[in-house]
Amino acid sequence: MAARLIAAVMIAEEMEREGRQNLVIIRRRLRDSMNPFDIAEEEFIRLYRLPHEGARRLIEAISPHLQQPRRRTRIPKSIRILCCLNFCASGSYQRRIGQDYLNCMSQTEVCKSICVVTRAISNLLLNEWIKFPTTDRERNRIKRRFMEKSNLPGVIGALDGTHIAIVPPNTAREHIYLNRKHFHSKNVQVVCDYDLRILALNAQHGGRSHDSHVWRTSRLREYMRTTYWLGGSSSWLIGDSGYPQEPWLMTPVHDPPEGSPEARYNAAIILARNCVERCIGVWKGWFRCLRRDRTLHYSPEKAGQIINCCAVLHNMALYYRVPLPQAILEEDINGQRNDNFYIIPAEDGSTIRRRLIAQHFR
Structure with a gap:
């Protein structure tokens, strides 16, 4: 009985782990298939409070100073920066920001992005x-x-x-x-x-x-x-x-x-x-x-x-x-x-x- 219970727990944990891995892959595919700069200027400004030109200038200014993980499912720096802008503009919860079809990020990654990007902007561009x-x-x-x-x-x-x-x-x-x-x-x-x-x-x-x-x-x-x-x-x-x-x-x-x-x-x-x-x-x-x-x-x-x-x-x-x-x-x-x-x-x-x-x- 105990062995069956242990086996069932191990199977459940394995299924949960595979589910998380699949979700990461799905998010990556969605990010790769969407380009925020393809949306109309008016909608872009509504989401990020900057026009395309301003967002590109911001990305070029701080991207070199952001660390990029080497893992295969890493999130592009531009998406992290735009995710932070979306948070500042909307004030929504992190999970809600991550569920946006242009971001496709977990709540943890949204939190990391907000902290890293706001620190970079504050340190590099404030003056x-x-x-x-x-x-x-x-x-x-x-x-x-x-x-x-x-x-x-x-x-x-x-x-x-x-x-x-x-x-x-x-x-x-x-x-x-x-x-x-x-x-x-x-x-x-x-x-x-x-x-x-x-x-x-x-x-x-x-x-x-x-x-x-x-x-x-x-x-x-x-x-x-x-x-x-x-x-x-x-x-x-x-x-x-x-x-x-x-x-x-x-x-x-x-x-x-x-x-x-x-x-x-x-x-x-x-x-x-x-x-x-x-x-x-x-x-x-x-x-x-x-x-x-x-x-x-x-x-x-x-x-x-x-x-x-x-x-x-x-x-x-x-x-x-x-x-x-x-x-x-x-x-x-x-x-x-x-x-x-x-x-x-x-x-x-x-x-x-x-x-x-x-x-x-x-």
Whole structure:
């Protein structure tokens, strides 16, 4: 009796093993028979958020840096990259991504592809596609756009924060990712120009951190401060009233009288800041894995790489003029004011703001 039971178990295991091997072969044949680049441009953009040309450029840029297994059923690098793009665009579960007729991959391979490709894009392309303006020519171009659209001079970028939901991390520091709305997230600092192009990104902080804390500890603030003291006193970022007023960061005046120069200044800064809200909305509209209802089921570190990857893809999509999606508008978790924020020497910032109002909004 025992021998029969053992034999039956061995037969079942052998059949299961053969079934897995056959499934791998079937997936390979399906992949070999399908070429994602054969589908129409419109459908390709819907699946991957890039046109054929942009996807080919991306594949050429990172393929040499991806390891390729030597096994006979190995998955082509191009399929791995497109699988990752499909995940970023849809935010679907890994098993669902693998079952797509253009991918034909197991859940395990989808997971590997997402991790490898997002890391490669984050490490190799982030500095190429996410660039803060450092030359007079770049700054003047951005200033002109803001001036044309909002009548606010000197602006080289709009600043805001957004929360990207993640699963509760299995770490002793889990509490730093729990935000005020009682879900776990990363608080991502975004700076963009008026044309919605992301100029700077900081995805290192947990959801518990306020926007102002993320800004105060950022390398970008240190760069702006250094530039100011070296003579760059005619350029600044703009933020909402949750940020401190600084010489290099203009914020609204609190509760100005109606019809006053300060009120006109506030109207201009609100109009100018609208671009960063639209940028974040379009970003999450293109890449649904960033939406709150598509929580990232990854560690905070891997989630940060996915966020960086999606920022690169966002700028690439703008470069290739991909039609803008319907923007995703989400609740401001941090709120507008932060009166308990540690104020750095604010006299200079307030003086510059008063001079700006006196010169341009009288």
